[in-house]
Amino acid sequence: MLLQAVLLLFVVRRSAAQFPRQCTTAQSLLQKVTINPTYCILVTPPGPNGSLPVFANASYYDVFVWMHYFASQRKDDSTGPDYAHEGAGFLPWHRLFLLAWERTLQRVSGDLTLSLPYWDWRDAENCQVCTDDLFGAYQLSELGPVSSGSIFAAWQITCTRDAEYASQGMFCAGKGEGPLERRPGTHDRFHSPQLPSSEDVNYCLNMSEYDVFPFDRHANGSFRNLLEGFADPQNGHTSNFSTMHNAVHIFMNGSMSSVGSSANDPIFIVHHTFTDSIFEEWIFLHNANEMDLPSQGATVGHNREDFMVPFFPLVRQAEGMLPANTFGYSYDIGDNQLFWDIFFPSLLSSAQQAWPWIICSFIIGAAISLAVCGIVKRVFHKNGAKNNTPDELQPLLPKKEQSYQ
Numbered sequence: 001m002l003l004q005a006v007l008l009l010f011v012v013r014r015s016a017a018q019f020p021r022q023c024t025t026a027q028s029l030l031q032k033v034t035i036n037p038t039y040c041i042l043v044t045p046p047g048p049n050g051s052l053p054v055f056a057n058a059s060y061y062d063v064f065v066w067m068h069y070f071a072s073q074r075k076d077d078s079t080g081p082d083y084a085h086e087g088a089g090f091l092p093w094h095r096l097f098l099l100a101w102e103r104t105l106q107r108v109s110g111d112l113t114l115s116l117p118y119w120d121w122r123d124a125e126n127c128q129v130c131t132d133d134l135f136g137a138y139q140l141s142e143l144g145p146v147s148s149g150s151i152f153a154a155w156q157i158t159c160t161r162d163a164e165y166a167s168q169g170m171f172c173a174g175k176g177e178g179p180l181e182r183r184p185g186t187h188d189r190f191h192s193p194q195l196p197s198s199e200d201v202n203y204c205l206n207m208s209e210y211d212v213f214p215f216d217r218h219a220n221g222s223f224r225n226l227l228e229g230f231a232d233p234q235n236g237h238t239s240n241f242s243t244m245h246n247a248v249h250i251f252m253n254g255s256m257s258s259v260g261s262s263a264n265d266p267i268f269i270v271h272h273t274f275t276d277s278i279f280e281e282w283i284f285l286h287n288a289n290e291m292d293l294p295s296q297g298a299t300v301g302h303n304r305e306d307f308m309v310p311f312f313p314l315v316r317q318a319e320g321m322l323p324a325n326t327f328g329y330s331y332d333i334g335d336n337q338l339f340w341d342i343f344f345p346s347l348l349s350s351a352q353q354a355w356p357w358i359i360c361s362f363i364i365g366a367a368i369s370l371a372v373c374g375i376v377k378r379v380f381h382k383n384g385a386k387n388n389t390p391d392e393l394q395p396l397l398p399k400k401e402q403s404y405q
């Protein structure tokens with residue numbers, strides 16, 4: 001499995017400060033303007049009288065904003081479920097969300113080695129990634145919330161008016177709703193006194209239970225609830241303060257601070273990759289697996305066998321509990337990086353010695369694949385199958401059910 005990961009595609013997520021260009025090059029920005037040809041967003045659900053659903057096109061980036069908004073929008077103003085937050089599935093959901101985003105970025109930019117960077121916010125006193133080289137400086141004197149020297153000053157946010165769409169019986173339609181808002185450090189310090197410290201992170205990592213009843217924001221002694229930020233990193237008990245992951249959102253005092261709109265700010269990505277790296281470290285330290293997720297009793301969408309909303313193709317929460325290297329990525333921080341530091345170079349050197357064999361087996365493998373392809377094609381032609389759509393574009397629902405009638 002190790003060799004497979006290496007030979008296919010393996011990326012290492014590194015600090016944003018180390019790789020500023022990775023975050024802000026024209027390649028990455030392409031995703032904000034290029035319409036996603038595979039997915040569109042749902043604007044109006046199918047009506048009870050049989051009216052058809054209405055969809056809209058959106059950019060690659062805005063499809064992710066919409067997904068995050070859709071998972072967290074609460075029907076009737078904060079009474080409905082949140083499929084991605086305040087529950088056991090918070091970490092696996094965001095793990096696969098980032099993975100989908102990383103792969104999309106690789107595809108849009110045509111650079112398969114591209115990895116999502118992270119912002120290590122431990123012990124930070126300010127927003128270190130808020131510079132014009134990275135995600136945009138903030139100047140009190142300027143009206144624009146992100147400094148005009150930043151390429152992100154031109155970005156339009158979307159899906160920020162949850163209550164307004166809900167009152168019209170609609171979902172976010174992906175329309176521009178103004179510039180990115182961010183005023184790091186000007187938040188209400190009473191509710192969130194500081195950014196998380198190294199001690200806070202260590203306290204989380206030492207927690208042995210992934211999650212405990214009631215598997216939501218009221219769980220005491222739960223690693224997930226602590227890292228999500230509803231508990232006190234001094235004692236693990238639920239807290240009225242925003243801590244850990246939540247504290248970083250609140251600190252930004254802008255688009256990042258409300259759940260539905262937070263993915264509009266590219267800092268969302270580097271914040272969540274770092275949160276995911278802590279999750280990864282915890283999986284490694286506690287030998288975690290899908291059995292750490294509750295099989296039942298959590299909010300709908302957060303149980304082990306529940307499908308993650310609104311992922312398509314379908315994926316279960318359990319799958320998001322797998323270690324990062326299963327998905328072909330790792331972090332250059334944490335104890336488990338030792339694994340890669342030790343194994344990867346030795347693997348590379350043995351691969352170098354073995355290159356004639358690798359090339360040889362590649363050629364033989366290709367020949368076998370071609371032969372198998374030929375056979376499969378013939379069989380399919382015999383059966384009269386004419387569908388040439390790539391797997392990725394295949395609808396999971398039969399055609400008849402697609403209009404929800």
Ligand SMILES: *[C@@H]1O[C@H](CO)[C@@H](O)[C@H](O)[C@H]1NC(C)=O
Binds near residue numbers: 047048050051
């Ligand atoms: C069906 O319901 C939708 C709202 O759900 C409404 O906008 C539309 O006018 C209705 N159509 C008919 C034919 O009644």
Ligand SMILES: *[C@@H]1O[C@H](CO)[C@@H](O)[C@H](O)[C@H]1NC(C)=O
Binds near residue numbers: 040055057
């Ligand atoms: C989305 O864009 C495609 C290609 O430009 C177009 O065919 C389609 O009608 C658009 N869909 C909507 C809902 O605007």
Ligand SMILES: *[C@@H]1O[C@H](CO)[C@@H](O)[C@H](O)[C@H]1NC(C)=O
Binds near residue numbers: 189253257
């Ligand atoms: C920004 O912080 C102020 C308090 O300092 C608060 O009143 C306001 O709601 C915050 N804005 C956002 C978008 O979080």
Ligand SMILES: *[C@@H]1O[C@H](CO)[C@@H](O)[C@H](O)[C@H]1NC(C)=O
Binds near residue numbers: 203206
């Ligand atoms: C880690 O947790 C154990 C109990 O599970 C406790 O005895 C120990 O003091 C903790 N260590 C730290 C550094 O918090």
Ligand SMILES: *[C@@H]1O[C@H](CO)[C@@H](O)[C@H](O)[C@H]1NC(C)=O
Binds near residue numbers: 213218219220238
């Ligand atoms: C969590 O602990 C607090 C005390 O810090 C207690 O009031 C609360 O009932 C506990 N919650 C649960 C779900 O046990």
Ligand SMILES: *[C@@H]1O[C@H](CO)[C@@H](O)[C@H](O)[C@H]1NC(C)=O
Binds near residue numbers: 238239240
């Ligand atoms: C949290 O806030 C609630 C309601 O304001 C209050 O009843 C409770 O005592 C507070 N808990 C703590 C630990 O401060």
